[in-house]
Amino acid sequence: MTVRSKVATMVGRSTYFVLHNVLHRAGSALPGKLATKLDPDVMSQLAQDYDVILVTGTNGKTLTTALTARVLSEKYETVITNPSGSNMMQGITGTMLTARIPKNSHQRPLALLEVDEANVEAVAKQLKPIAFVLTNIFRDQLDRYGEIYTTYEKILKGIRLFPEATLIINADSPIFMRGNLPNPKVYYGFNHEPAQGDMHAPHNTDGILSPSDNSVLHYHFITYGNQGDYFSVTDEFKRPQLTYAVTKLNKLTPTFSNFDIDGQTLQIEIGGLYNIYNALAAYAVGRFMGVTVDQIRHAFESNAQVFGRQEAVQVGDKDVTIVLIKNPVGANQVIDMMKTDEQPFSLLALLNANYADGIDTSWIWDTDFESLHDSQLQAVATGGERYKDLYVRLKMAGYPDQAVYPDLKKIVSAIEAMPTKHVYIAATYTAMLQLRSQLQEAGFIKATGMEA
Amino acid sequence: MAKYQINVAHLYGDLMNTYGDYGNIVALGYYAQQLDVALNTTLVSLENDFEENKYDFVLFGGGQDYEEQVVSADLPNKAPAIKRYIEAGGPLLGVCGGFQLLGQYFLLADGSRVEGIHAMDHYTLNQPDDRFIGNIEIKDPTNGDIYHGFENHQGRTFLDDKERPLGQVLKGHGNNGEDGGEGLVYKNVYGTYFHGPIFTRNGNLTLRVLETILKRRYPEVAWADQIAKIEPEYF
Numbered sequence: 001m002t003v004r005s006k007v008a009t010m011v012g013r014s015t016y017f018v019l020h021n022v023l024h025r026a027g028s029a030l031p032g033k034l035a036t037k038l039d040p041d042v043m044s045q046l047a048q049d050y051d052v053i054l055v056t057g058t059n060g061k062t063l064t065t066a067l068t069a070r071v072l073s074e075k076y077e078t079v080i081t082n083p084s085g086s087n088m089m090q091g092i093t094g095t096m097l098t099a100r101i102p103k104n105s106h107q108r109p110l111a112l113l114e115v116d117e118a119n120v121e122a123v124a125k126q127l128k129p130i131a132f133v134l135t136n137i138f139r140d141q142l143d144r145y146g147e148i149y150t151t152y153e154k155i156l157k158g159i160r161l162f163p164e165a166t167l168i169i170n171a172d173s174p175i176f177m178r179g180n181l182p183n184p185k186v187y188y189g190f191n192h193e194p195a196q197g198d199m200h201a202p203h204n205t206d207g208i209l210s211p212s213d214n215s216v217l218h219y220h221f222i223t224y225g226n227q228g229d230y231f232s233v234t235d236e237f238k239r240p241q242l243t244y245a246v247t248k249l250n251k252l253t254p255t256f257s258n259f260d261i262d263g264q265t266l267q268i269e270i271g272g273l274y275n276i277y278n279a280l281a282a283y284a285v286g287r288f289m290g291v292t293v294d295q296i297r298h299a300f301e302s303n304a305q306v307f308g309r310q311e312a313v314q315v316g317d318k319d320v321t322i323v324l325i326k327n328p329v330g331a332n333q334v335i336d337m338m339k340t341d342e343q344p345f346s347l348l349a350l351l352n353a354n355y356a357d358g359i360d361t362s363w364i365w366d367t368d369f370e371s372l373h374d375s376q377l378q379a380v381a382t383g384g385e386r387y388k389d390l391y392v393r394l395k396m397a398g399y400p401d402q403a404v405y406p407d408l409k410k411i412v413s414a415i416e417a418m419p420t421k422h423v424y425i426a427a428t429y430t431a432m433l434q435l436r437s438q439l440q441e442a443g444f445i446k447a448t449g450m451e452a
Numbered sequence: 453m454a455k456y457q458i459n460v461a462h463l464y465g466d467l468m469n470t471y472g473d474y475g476n477i478v479a480l481g482y483y484a485q486q487l488d489v490a491l492n493t494t495l496v497s498l499e500n501d502f503e504e505n506k507y508d509f510v511l512f513g514g515g516q517d518y519e520e521q522v523v524s525a526d527l528p529n530k531a532p533a534i535k536r537y538i539e540a541g542g543p544l545l546g547v548c549g550g551f552q553l554l555g556q557y558f559l560l561a562d563g564s565r566v567e568g569i570h571a572m573d574h575y576t577l578n579q580p581d582d583r584f585i586g587n588i589e590i591k592d593p594t595n596g597d598i599y600h601g602f603e604n605h606q607g608r609t610f611l612d613d614k615e616r617p618l619g620q621v622l623k624g625h626g627n628n629g630e631d632g633g634e635g636l637v638y639k640n641v642y643g644t645y646f647h648g649p650i651f652t653r654n655g656n657l658t659l660r661v662l663e664t665i666l667k668r669r670y671p672e673v674a675w676a677d678q679i680a681k682i683e684p685e686y687f
C-alpha cells in the first residue's frame with residue numbers, strides 16, 4: 001500500500017470510529033468521502049487483499065447480496081459486504097475501509113458488494129472483481145431517464161474491463177444475452193415447467209425484444225415480468241442452457257417458499273417468486289465459490305432475519321403485513337404473493353407522490369389489481385395523499401366499495417375497520433414512513449426501524 | 453355477454469407501453485361496461501397487420517427510445533392502413549411516442565431522427581439536456597373543460613395548421629413550452645403528452661370519445677341520452 005493510501009485509510013478509519021463509537025451514528029459515506037479525497041486510489045489499494053464479487057441489477061440486489069453473504073460465510077471465514085443503500089462509490093469505500101481482516105486467516109477474504117447500476121464501471125475499475133452477479137433490469141418509475149437498455153449499457157461498461165471475470169447471470173432475463181461478452185458464464189433460471197408452451201408476455205411488459213434481431217420473443221413459460229424460458233421464432237436464438245435451475249415449486253405462501261434447485265429441496269422464510277430468484281442467485285454464487293448444497297440449505301434456514309422487507313405487525317386483533325410498492329413489476333409481485341394466501345384478507349393501499357415515491361402515479365395503471373379477483377381478498381380501502389388515483393384505479397378494476405383515508409392519522413382506525421383478521425398494507429415509500437410513525441405513536445411498533 | 457361489442461387495437465402494445473398508457477383502455481372499458489358494451493382488445497404488433505376496418509378505436513402509446521426505433525422501422529408496413537383509418541374518421545388516441553410517430557418525425561435526445569408515418573404534419577424536435585416533467589392542466593377551447601395529467605417528455609412537438617391543440621396550457625409545458633398548446637385534435641384523432649392516463653383522470657373527454665366510437669359502430673342507438681347518465685371520474 002502506498003503511503004498516501006495508508007494515510008487515507010487511517011483518516012477514513014478514525015472518522016468511522018468517531019462516528020460509530022463516539023457519536024453512535026451509523027453510515028459509511030463520510031469516512032469514504034474523506035479517504036477518497038486524500039487518495040482517489042484508496043479503494044483499489046484496499047481491494048488488493050480481497051477476492052471481490054459485485055452484485056448489480058435494478059431489483060433484488062440488496063436481498064441477493066445479504067443472502068449470498070450468509071451462504072459464503074458457511075465456507076469462508078471473512079466475507080465483507082456493504083449495508084443496504086451504501087452501494088455507490090463512497091459507501092463501498094467506507095465498507096472496505098472499516099472492514100478488518102483476521103490476522104491469522106489462512107483463506108483469502110471475500111468482498112461481496114452490491115453496486116448501483118450506474119456505478120459499476122467506476123467501482124469495478126478500482127476493485128478488479130473476479131465475478132459479476134446480474135439479477136435483472138426492470139424499469140423503475142423513480143428513474144425518469146432510465147431506459148433498460150441504457151442501464152444495461154452502463155453495467156456492460158464495467159464488465160468489459162474484465163473479460164476474465166465470471167458472469168453469474170439470471171438467464172431468464174433476456175436483456176443479459178445482449179452484448180456478446182467473452183467472459184466465462186454461469187447461468188441461473190427456472191426450469192420448473194416443461195419447455196412446451198408457446199406464449200407472449202402480457203402487453204404491459206418491458207424488454208421483450210430478441211437480442212439477435214429485435215423480433216418479439218416467444219416463451220415456453222413466463223415466471224414474472226419478461227423473465228422465463230424465451231425463444232425466437234425468426235432465428236435460432238433461445239435461452240441458454242442453465243447451470244443452476246429451480247426445478248420444482250413445492251409450496252408458495254406469503255410467509256415461506258419451498259422449492260427444488262437441481263432436485264434438492266430448499267426453503268426460504270419469505271414469500272414471493274422474486275425472492276426465489278434472489279435465493280437462486282445466492283445458490284449459484286455459493287456453488288461457484290465451492291459452497292456445498294447442505295451449507296447453502298443451512299444458510300437459508302438459519303437466516304430468516306435477512307428478509308426484512310416485509311413486516312408483520314400486530315394492531316389490536318389484526319395481523320398486519322406491511323409491504324412496500326413502488327413500481328409495476330414489484331407491485332405485481334406483491335399481488336402474486338397475496339394470491340398465495342389461503343386465508344381471507346383485506347388490502348389497504350396507500351399512495352403518495354413525493355419525490356421518493358415517484359412523482360408520477362401513472363404506474364398504478366400498469367399494476368394488475370384485476371387479478372386479485374382470483375384471491376381471498378374480501379375488502380379494499382385506499383389512502384394517502386394521492387388516494388383518489390388509487391381509488392379510481394381500484395374502482396375501475398372492479399372494487400366499487402372502498403373506504404378512503406386521505407389522512408393517514410386515521411390509519412389505526414382504518415386497520416381496525418377492515419373486516420378480516422389479516423390485513424395487507426401496500427404503501428409507497430413516504431406513505432410507509434407516515435404509516436410507521438402513526439403505528440409508533442399508537443405503540444404498535446418500536447421507534448427504530450426503517451432507514452431513510 | 454354484453455349487448456354491444458367494440459374492437460380496440462392496442463398498437464404495438466407490447467413495445468409502446470410506458471407510464472400506464474394501458475389505463476386508457478381500462479377507463480374506456482369501465483364506462484363502456486355501464487352501457488352494456490364490451491371491449492375486445494387486440495394487440496397489433498410487429499408480427500401483425502393493421503386491418504383498418506376491424507377496429508373501432510386505436511390506442512398508440514409511448515415507449516422507450518429503443519423500442520420506438522424498432523416500431524418506426526416496422527411502421528411503413530402498417531402506415532397506409534393507419535392513414536386510411538384516420539382519414540375515414542376512425543377514433544385514435546396517440547400518447548407521447550405514439551402521438552409523435554403519427555407525424556413527420558421526431559428527434560431523440562442524441563439528435564438521431566426517427567421517422568413517423570406522416571399521417572399528419574406535426575414534427576418533434578429534441579431538447580438535449582432537459583425534459584418537461586410534472587403535473588399539467590389544460591383547458592379545452594371547444595367546451596371549457598379542464599383536463600388533468602402528468603407530462604414527462606423530452607420531445608418538443610409543433611403542430612401543422614390543419615391540426616389544433618387539444619387544449620391551452622394552464623399549468624405545465626405542453627407540446628413545446630412555447631406556443632401554449634397541448635396535444636392535438638385532427639378528425640377523430642387525439643394526440644397528447646398526458647400520462648395519468650388521460651382517459652382515467654378526465655371522464656368527460658373519455659365519454660365524448662366513447663360516444664364517437666359508439667355512434668360510428670351503432671348509429672341506430674340513442675347513445676347521448678344513456679351517456680349523460682354516467683358519472684364521469686375526474687381528479
Ligand SMILES: [Zn+2]
Nearest residue numbers: 200216218499
Ligand atoms: Zn409472436
